[in-house]
Amino acid sequence: MKVSIITVVYNGAEHIRDCIESILNQTYADIEYIVVDGQSTDGTVDIVKSYGTRIARFISEPDKGLYDAMNKGIGLATGDVIGLLNADDFYRHDRVIDHVVATFQRSGSDAVYGDMLYVDRNDTNRLRRYWRSGWYSPNAFLWGWMPGHLSFFAKRQLYIQHGLFRLDLKSAADYELLLRFIHKNKAKLTYMDEVTIVMRDGGVSNKNVGNRLRANREDQLAWKLNGLTPYFFTLWLKPLRKISQYVTRPPHPPGSPVH
Structure with missing residues (x-):
């Protein structure tokens, strides 16, 4: 593969x-x-x-x-x-792709995803957030769930069948693609219960109200573009779910060896 x-x-x-x-x-x-x-x-x-x-x-x-x-x-x-x-x-360890391929082969899935660490931009041993994606269940997107985008490995066939990133979206282009692949087109997923990606903090921030409102409008548009209707609370649950990422800790600190 x-x-x-x-x-x-x-x-x-x-x-x-x-x-x-x-x-x-x-x-x-x-x-x-x-x-x-x-x-x-x-x-x-x-x-x-x-x-x-x-x-x-x-x-x-x-x-x-x-x-x-x-x-x-x-x-x-x-x-x-x-x-x-x-x-x-960067990848968490040197066997990430080995684990990804083994998961695809074992599960026969269309896509595989894992967890992510956000670390200080200059000191990668300092943890900022731990994004534990968790297991997917049908309609999880309606409850504000999404996997970490960079932890998401997809069969190339998914892109061929369902398209690429939309350029008319900015902050929500990754959310829209995952919504389209997973919620709308029912891609078969398998969760890898491990950290695969370490990300330096410093991307587009939703910490202030203005950014969050703009992101919320784009998230809403992502549903509309796919002919889907979220619950009235879906798009507010999505950022609220991130709160736990700041208090939950991974099983291995960012700088520790993983086998």
């Missing part, structure tokens, strides 16, 4: 080596690694090129933002399974 991993980056020279090394050091052999750069000007291109043919595909050109770049990477992918890993982030 070939796995395509896609990293999109723009001016990510500070951390992209950690991301690249976490993929190239995976014990699983059949990985196609694709990097899509938005024409960086900070040395990112030179860093990526320094890895030579260990990176299967590399393009550097202007794009229309994060999700346009992700769509380009998906279009280049030839693997049976596609995973996404942003330039600031």
Whole structure:
């Protein structure tokens, strides 16, 4: 089973080596690694090129933002399974893809997902949040559930059948895609009860009221675009579910070895 991993980056020279090394050091052999750069000007291109043919595909050109770049990477992918890993982030250990493939093979699922850690941007041993996705049950999206997007590995066939990221959405493009794949089109899921991704904190924030209201409107549009109707409380449960991520602790601290 070939796995395509896609990293999109723009001016990510500070951390992209950690991301690249976490993929190239995976014990699983059949990985196609694709990097899509938005024409960086900070040395990112030179860093990526320094890895030579260990990176299967590399393009550097202007794009229309994060999700346009992700769509380009998906279009280049030839693997049976596609995973996404942003330039600031890295895999929790070197057997993540081994575990992902074993889960696909054992379950026959369309997609596999796990848990994520958010850590301090400069000190990756300092935990900020622990996103424990938990097991999926039918209609879980109506109760504010969603898996961590970067922990989500999908068969390439899902993208072929159900489409790519919508570029008319900003903060909710990942939510809409997961809603479309899982809730609307009933993709068969399997949960990996382990942390797969470590993310540096510092993405688009919903901490202030204005950002949360804008995100809520986009989440609502995601349902409408798919011809779906949420409960009146669905879109407020979604951010409320995140509260537990700040108090729950993972079984292994961010800097500890995992076997």
